[in-house]
Structure formats: C-alpha cells, structure tokens
Amino acid sequence: MNVEIVFSPKKSQDYTIFIDSDFQIRLDGRVAIVTNPKVAGLHLQALLSHLVADEIFIITLPDGEAYKNQQSIDLIHENLFNHRFNRKSTLIALGGGVIGDMCGYAAATYQRGIDFIQIPTTLLAQVDASVGGKTGINNRFGKNLIGAFHQPKAVYIQTAFLETLPSREFAAGVAEIIKMAVMFDRDFFEWLQCHDLHEDEHLRYAIKRSVEIKAEVVAQDEKEQGVRAVLNYGHTFGHVIENETGYSQYLHGEAVAIGMVMANMLAQSLADMRQEEADAILKLLQRYDLPTSYEIDSVEQFYQAFFHDKKASDHAIAFILPKGIGAYQIRQDISKDQLLSVLREMEA
Amino acid sequence: MNVEIVFSPKKSQDYTIFIDSDFQIRLDGRVAIVTNPKVAGLHLQALLSHLVADEIFIITLPDGEAYKNQQSIDLIHENLFNHRFNRKSTLIALGGGVIGDMCGYAAATYQRGIDFIQIPTTLLAQVDASVGGKTGINNRFGKNLIGAFHQPKAVYIQTAFLETLPSREFAAGVAEIIKMAVMFDRDFFEWLQCHDLHEDEHLRYAIKRSVEIKAEVVAQDEKEQGVRAVLNYGHTFGHVIENETGYSQYLHGEAVAIGMVMANMLAQSLADMRQEEADAILKLLQRYDLPTSYEIDSVEQFYQAFFHDKKASDHAIAFILPKGIGAYQIRQDISKDQLLSVLREMEA
Numbered sequence: 001m002n003v004e005i006v007f008s009p010k011k012s013q014d015y016t017i018f019i020d021s022d023f024q025i026r027l028d029g030r031v032a033i034v035t036n037p038k039v040a041g042l043h044l045q046a047l048l049s050h051l052v053a054d055e056i057f058i059i060t061l062p063d064g065e066a067y068k069n070q071q072s073i074d075l076i077h078e079n080l081f082n083h084r085f086n087r088k089s090t091l092i093a094l095g096g097g098v099i100g101d102m103c104g105y106a107a108a109t110y111q112r113g114i115d116f117i118q119i120p121t122t123l124l125a126q127v128d129a130s131v132g133g134k135t136g137i138n139n140r141f142g143k144n145l146i147g148a149f150h151q152p153k154a155v156y157i158q159t160a161f162l163e164t165l166p167s168r169e170f171a172a173g174v175a176e177i178i179k180m181a182v183m184f185d186r187d188f189f190e191w192l193q194c195h196d197l198h199e200d201e202h203l204r205y206a207i208k209r210s211v212e213i214k215a216e217v218v219a220q221d222e223k224e225q226g227v228r229a230v231l232n233y234g235h236t237f238g239h240v241i242e243n244e245t246g247y248s249q250y251l252h253g254e255a256v257a258i259g260m261v262m263a264n265m266l267a268q269s270l271a272d273m274r275q276e277e278a279d280a281i282l283k284l285l286q287r288y289d290l291p292t293s294y295e296i297d298s299v300e301q302f303y304q305a306f307f308h309d310k311k312a313s314d315h316a317i318a319f320i321l322p323k324g325i326g327a328y329q330i331r332q333d334i335s336k337d338q339l340l341s342v343l344r345e346m347e348a
Numbered sequence: 349m350n351v352e353i354v355f356s357p358k359k360s361q362d363y364t365i366f367i368d369s370d371f372q373i374r375l376d377g378r379v380a381i382v383t384n385p386k387v388a389g390l391h392l393q394a395l396l397s398h399l400v401a402d403e404i405f406i407i408t409l410p411d412g413e414a415y416k417n418q419q420s421i422d423l424i425h426e427n428l429f430n431h432r433f434n435r436k437s438t439l440i441a442l443g444g445g446v447i448g449d450m451c452g453y454a455a456a457t458y459q460r461g462i463d464f465i466q467i468p469t470t471l472l473a474q475v476d477a478s479v480g481g482k483t484g485i486n487n488r489f490g491k492n493l494i495g496a497f498h499q500p501k502a503v504y505i506q507t508a509f510l511e512t513l514p515s516r517e518f519a520a521g522v523a524e525i526i527k528m529a530v531m532f533d534r535d536f537f538e539w540l541q542c543h544d545l546h547e548d549e550h551l552r553y554a555i556k557r558s559v560e561i562k563a564e565v566v567a568q569d570e571k572e573q574g575v576r577a578v579l580n581y582g583h584t585f586g587h588v589i590e591n592e593t594g595y596s597q598y599l600h601g602e603a604v605a606i607g608m609v610m611a612n613m614l615a616q617s618l619a620d621m622r623q624e625e626a627d628a629i630l631k632l633l634q635r636y637d638l639p640t641s642y643e644i645d646s647v648e649q650f651y652q653a654f655f656h657d658k659k660a661s662d663h664a665i666a667f668i669l670p671k672g673i674g675a676y677q678i679r680q681d682i683s684k685d686q687l688l689s690v691l692r693e694m695e696a
Binding site: 070074077081108109110111112113134135136139141144145146147148149223 | 418422425429456457458459460461482483484487489492493494495496497571
C-alpha cells in the first residue's frame with residue numbers, strides 16, 4: 001500500500017502526507033536534519049539513503065521532554081546561523097513528537113519562518129503530532145505554552161520505523177488512534193475491535209484512517225477555534241495526571257488513555273454514554289495494555305488544576321466528551337459538583 | 349482628518365489602520381500594554397484614557413535595541429503566565445519599532461499566537477514597522493534574525509505622540525517616507541519636495557500615503573517573497589553600516605538614508621538614475637538633516653558583510669535599486685567589481 005493524502009489546512013498551504021510511499025526526498029539548498037542521538041542511531045542511515053540535497057547537516061538534541069525548551073531552540077538556531085542557513089533552507093524533523101514540535105518551532109521562528117518536513121518515528125507522532133502544524137516548547141508554567149502554528153511542507157510516515165519502537169510507546173500511539181475513532185468514526189471503532197494493530201497491514205490502515213480524520217479536522221479549523229479542540233478528548237484529564245506525576249510515570253498516550261476513561265465516566269453521568277459503550281472502549285484500551293485507572297490523591301486539587309490548562313478560558317473549562325461512540329460534544333456547563341463526583345470515583 | 353485604512357494581508361486577516369481617529373479601544377478579556385519606562389512616562393496616561401478592558405496590565409521592558417532579545421520575550425511571557433493570560437487575551441505595543449517587534453513576537457508565540465494591537469509612538473514605527481506583521485528579535489548573529497509573521501488586529505497612529513519625539517528620530521522616520529516615494533510614487537516624491545513635514549497637516553498626509561503604499565505592498569506579498577523586498581531600498585547598504593558602527597552611531601533611518609544614497613550611486617553606475625534625480629533625493633534627505641555619506645574603512649570588508657544579511661541567498665545578493673524616481677528594480681546580477689567601484693567612492 002502506498003498512500004498519499006493531500007492535506008489543505010489553508011488553500012495556499014497544501015501539503016502531502018506520504019504513508020509507506022517511495023520515500024524519495026529531493027531538496028534544493030541547505031538541509032538540516034534535527035533528531036536525537038538515539039533516533040539518529042536507529043534511523044538516520046535510512047533517511048540519508050533516501051534524501052538528496054545540496055548540503056546536509058545533522059543537529060542532534062538531547063533526548064527527552066525535559067529538553068523541549070527554549071535552550072534547544074537556541075541551539076538549533078545557532079547551528080543554522082553558523083552554517084549560513086537562509087530563507088530557502090529546509091529543516092527535517094526525524095523523531096517523535098518532541099523532536100517534531102521543536103524542529104517545527106525552530107523553523108517557524110528562524111528568519112520569520114522557513115520550510116520543514118516531518119518524518120515521525122513513533123506511532124504517536126505518525127498518527128497525531130506530525131500532522132496539523134502545531135509546534136512549540138514547554139516552559140516552567142507547563143507544556144506547549146510557547147509555540148506557533150507552522151505547517152510542514154510534507155509528512156513522510158514510514159511504518160518500518162516502528163519496528164524498533166518499545167511496546168509501551170506503540171500502545172501510547174494506539175491510544176490516540178482509539179481517540180480518533182471514538183470521537184469521529186464509529187465504523188473505524190468497530191474495525192479496531194476486530195483487527196490487531198500488531199499486524200502490519202492493519203496498522204497501516206489504522207494510521208491512514210487516523211491521519212485522514214486528523215487532516216479533515218485541521219482543514220476545518222487550523223487554529224483550534226472550534227472542532228479541532230475535539231482532538232483533545234481525554235487530554236484535559238490527561239494533562240492533570242501528567243502534571244501530578246511530574247511527566248515521568250506515564251507516557252502522553254497513556255495519560256490520555258486514562259483521561260478518556262474519565263471523560264467517559266463524565267459522559268455516562270450526563271447520560272451521554274451507555275455502560276456497554278464505556279466498557280467497549282475500556283476493553284480496547286486494555287487489549288493494548290494501556291493504563292485505564294489512576295488514584296487521585298485530592299479531588300479538590302485535581303479540580304483546581306483544570307484551570308491551569310492553557311485551553312481553559314477565564315471562568316469555564318471546555319470538556320470534550322463523547323456522545324456514544326463516533327460523536328462528540330463540547331460542554332462548558334459542567335458544574336464543579338458534577339466533576340467532583342466523577343473524580344471521587346477515582347479517589348485513592 | 350480622520351483616516352481609516354482597511355488592510356488585507358490575507359483575506360482572513362483584514363485589519364484597520366486608524367490615523368488620528370477617535371482612538372477608542374474596547375477589548376474583552378485581559379490586556380497587557382507592553383512599553384518601556386520612557387514611553388510609558390510620556391504616553392501611557394493618554395492611552396489608558398482611551399482604553400476600556402476587563403483587566404489591564406502594564407509590562408515595561410528596558411529601553412533600547414540592546415534588549416530586543418529572547419530574554420525580553422521570556423520576561424513578557426512570564427508576566428502573561430503569572431497573570432493567567434489565555435488565548436483570548438490581547439497585547440498592546442506602545443512604543444517604537446523595538447517595542448512593536450518584541451510585543452508582536454511575544455504575541456505570535458504565546459500559546460501559539462494571541463491578538464496584538466500596534467500603537468506606534470515614533471514616526472519610523474508609524475510609517476513602517478507597525479504595518480505589515482513582521483515581528484522579531486535580534487541575537488548575536490544579527491538583527492531580526494529570529495521572528496515570525498504575525499499581523500496585528502489593528503494599528504492606531506496618533507500624530508500627537510510625535511510632539512515629544514527628538515528631532516533626530518523624527519528625521520529617521522522621514523527617511524523611510526522618502527524611501528516609499530522614491531520606490532513607488534513619483535507624485536508623492538514631488539509633493540515631498542514642496543511640503544514641509546514639520547507642519548501637522550502635511551505630516552498627516554505623508555503618514556497616510558506611506559501607510560497606504562506599505563499596505564498595498566504587503567497585501568501583495570505578505571511573506572516577502574517578491575515585491576515586499578523593495579521596501580528594503582537602502583537597507584542592504586544600511587545594515588552593513590549599522591553593523592560596522594555597532595548600532596550606536598546611527599539610528600536605523602539614518603543608516604537607511606546613507607544606504608539610499610549608495611543604492612542611488614549603484615543605480616547611476618548602471619545608467620538607471622540620472623544625476624539630477626540622485627541630487628533631488630540627496631537634497632530632500634539633507635533638508636531633514638539626515639546623514640548622506642559614510643567613510644568606508646575597507647571596501648573588501650564592507651563587501652563581504654553583504655553575505656551575512658539574512659536576505660542574501662547562497663550565492664547572489666539581491667540589490668533593490670531605483671529606476672529613476674518612482675520605479676524600482678531587483679538586481680541579482682551585480683558583479684563584485686561593480687560594487688567595489690561604488691564602495692570606493694565612499695572609501696575613507
């Protein structure tokens with residue numbers, strides 16, 4: 001299978017997402033591949049064998065979310081200036097979501113914006129982060145709080161890169177695939193119930209379908225002023241869990257898996273999800289060994305943490321909730337009492 | 349006179365440039381005014397008397413180009429996070445080009461972009477920097493090398509703010525007005541020859557005409573891939589002069605004035621400008637006490653410095669040159685010898 005999805009976040013910015021395609025990249029001008037030492041060891045040779053450019057530079061950043069900060073952006077920029085990169089140069093992100101977000105933000109802000117290409121090497125990045133143009137870094141106030149919207153010129157998804165992916169990271173990517181299905185596509189959810197994503201062919205279809213859904217959503221709402229927020233199903237709860245556990249205990253997709261279960265509980269309490277639907281989602285998450293419960297120490301503290309999310313408006317939090325499977329709602333009318341009663345179900 | 353220019357850099361991003369209009373600003377949500385201590389002392393009270401918002405915060409940055417760096421952006425962002433600014437909040441730039449560029453870049457990168465309003469308090473910023481959405485900061489490699497395109501929601505130009513402007517800064521703004529006329533509008537140039545911009549009414553017309561020209565140019569080419577580059581007439585030479593003199597001897601507009609004279613000399617050597625045209629431009633610059641000559645220490649060094657400009661491509665420098673008065677050309681075919689012979693005319 002060789003899939004090419006032409007994605008148009010804006011009329012002027014079409015770009016193509018290639019899935020297991022020929023993977024031949026030909027670029028004019030200087031090119032820098034931004035990656036980390038581990039990914040470089042695994043996949044750089046493969047990329048270089050498919051890349052032709054006038055001059056190629058490799059910039060490696062230390063591995064991990066802890067380095068997703070302004071210092072790393074400065075480091076990328078220093079390298080670009082030292083090697084005389086100009087507005088016609090291109091950056092290539094080779095790595096997971098952290099590398100993609102940083103490389104994208106470095107490209108967005110170098111000389112007011114240069115081209116970049118996404119080559120995601122984790123399942124999570126392949127189905128989610130690499131498509132849609134969100135770029136950014138963390139700071140001491142939280143995750144992704146500094147950033148820009150900057151669409152890549154192209155996205156190359158190679159499932160071969162996933163062969164070396166640890167199983168926990170694979171599962172974390174599956175969580176985002178399940179998220180897409182629950183929110184937008186009941187048929188896809190039912191397909192997921194009876195196909196194992198550890199089989200190549202099924203995995204490729206699931207990636208394709210997830211990227212299609214994401215591309216449709218972002219094309220409707222690039223700057224997340226409406227429907228794009230639905231992609232945050234499970235994330236409002238998940239972010240608090242990641243924060244409380246210092247971003248060390250759970251992978252992002254794992255925290256989102258727990259967050260989806262909590263969002264489902266809230267939907268059930270509003271009579272917007274039946275028990276067997278919640279059970280079906282839970283079962284699918286568990287099949288991939290994803291965590292589905294969390295011990296809340298203090299429900300009051302957990303509740304207060306919602307308001308530190310950047311998506312929170314001044315006085316209301318928008319909750320992204322399923323309506324059954326395959327449909328969604330955005331609710332700003334959830335009372336504190338309704339929330340606390342859901343949180344108490346997970347109280348330690 | 350009460351002028352409103354509706355400016356459309358992109359269909360989705362119309363905004364209005366108000367010139368000496370009623371100046372009533374009503375904003376929802378949190379608002380931060382970004383300014384410096386000197387400008388705040390002169391103009392903050394006037395702005396506050398015309399501004400209504402839910403909550404208003406004032407952020408002052410140290411005065412001067414030396415502080416146009418990432419640390420100042422971090423300082424703005426820290427304040428915004430501390431005061432729980434969200435995606436519906438607005439920044440207002442009150443100051444000259446440095447404040448406008450920094451405030452705009454802080455807005456471009458806070459939570460992937462929030463609204464900002466330009467209230468320029470120098471003539472240079474009123475006729476040039478505040479319109480067009482270029483935002484950015486300097487780093488050790490040069491000026492404006494880090495940045496983003498981010499259009500303001502509105503621009504309020506109040507000529508009353510210019511009453512306190514030092515005369516050198518006023519003249520530096522006039523240099524950019526003359527630049528617009530020479531490149532794009534011969535009638536405007538002739539009008540400038542017989543009207544003194546120290547008179548309020550004439551100044552207002554000149555600002556209006558300059559902003560109209562700039563808005564037309566940017567609407568055609570927001571990201572500076574074509575005609576927008578013409579606004580850099582005088583800047584290629586000017587940047588080298590600013591660099592050689594450590595950004596301390598000349599104001600930006602002053603360096604541009606010298607740069608225009610040098611660009612004219614190059615145009616003359618190509619037979620694209622007559623002596624009397626060059627003289628007319630020189631005379632207009634001198635009428636406002638702008639510098640028009642510079643002693644070049646080493647022509648070879650001056651020549652090499654062109655290649656450090658971010659607009660320089662790998663092998664060719666694009667020179668923006670007048671063709672007479674009121675028309676322009678972009679030339680990438682100027683040989684080193686042609687350039688050196690012009691530079692030698694200014695050799696010390």
